[in-house]
Amino acid sequence: MHHQVPRLIALASVLLAATAAAQDAPPNTSVGDTHDGHLVGGAELPRSGPGFHWETNRGNPGARYGATTLVDALQAAAASVLAAHPGSDLAIHDIALRDGGPIRGHGSHRSGRDVDIAYYARTPDGAPMNPTRSIWFVSGGRERGAPAATGATFHAERTFAFLRALLTDRTIRVSHVFMAPHLQRLVLAAGGRDAAVPDLRRVLRRPRGRRVDPHADHFHVRIHCPPSDTRFCED
Ligand SMILES: [Zn+2]
Structure with missing residues (x-):
């Protein structure tokens, strides 16, 4: 019995600290870490804008909130791809719920620093294509099930351009990009000798x-904690 008391005291102090942190958090803050944190005053991604639209990929109609820096950077990156590739309309998927916390279909996405994004695609004759749903790409960048479906292929150049825009955005620091290995290879090849390629290689995770x-x-x-949030945010 006695040996449990210190543990109870430790637990209580952790809970008190967490409560205090939530109460003191400034108006826009990513609190805690990506797997058990939450979001205070997150920025809302518009349903659509230049070069993008938002749609949930896990049945979460409210998952359009994130750290302000991330939400702004996503819009800037989509706009830059649109400028270079007219007609682009990227499907940005779940970020976090308005207050963050547990969210259906994701282990993380709790503190506004994670976002899922559809791949850019192209038509069988190579033109940019904006699919109305996420397309599953197999080895070589072919659509799974093609040619029965749309015949789309993976658009590595636009996917690289979008990631390059995020990696060179000084307002955020990308920490992870989770991507299937066979698609990583295509994106890195599309980057060629671009100065952002080594940075991309560092953050790519299989x-x-x-x-x-x-x-x-x-x-x-996933982005690192915004510099303004380091008091509450945990990398
Ligand atoms: Zn995700």
Whole structure:
């Protein structure tokens, strides 16, 4: 019995600290870490804007909230791809719920620093294509099930251009990009000798384990804690 008391005291102080942190958090803050944190005063991604639209990929109609820096950077990156590739309309998927916290279909996405994004695609004759749903790409960037379906292929150049825009955005620091290995290869090849390629290589992660989402129909970007949030945010 006695040996449990220190543990209870420790637990109580952790809970008190967490409560205090939530109460003191400034108006826009990513609190805690990506797997058990939450979001205070998150920025709302519009349903659509230049070069993008938002749609949930896990049945979460409210998952359009994130750290302000992330939400702004996503819009800037989509606009830059649109400028270089007219007609682009990227499907941005779940970020976090308005207050963050647990969210259906995701292990993380709790503190506004994670976002799922559909891959850019092209038509069988190579033109940019904006699919109305995420497309699952297999080896070589072909659509799973093609040619029965749309015949779309993976658009590595636009996917690289979008990631390059995020990696060179000084307002955020990308920490992880989860992507299927066969698609990583295509994106890195599309980057060629671009100065952002080594940075991309550093943050690319391959999903591991049988139960893990293979990220063949979308990629997942995570950012480091915004510098203004380091008091509450945990990397
Ligand atoms: Zn995700």
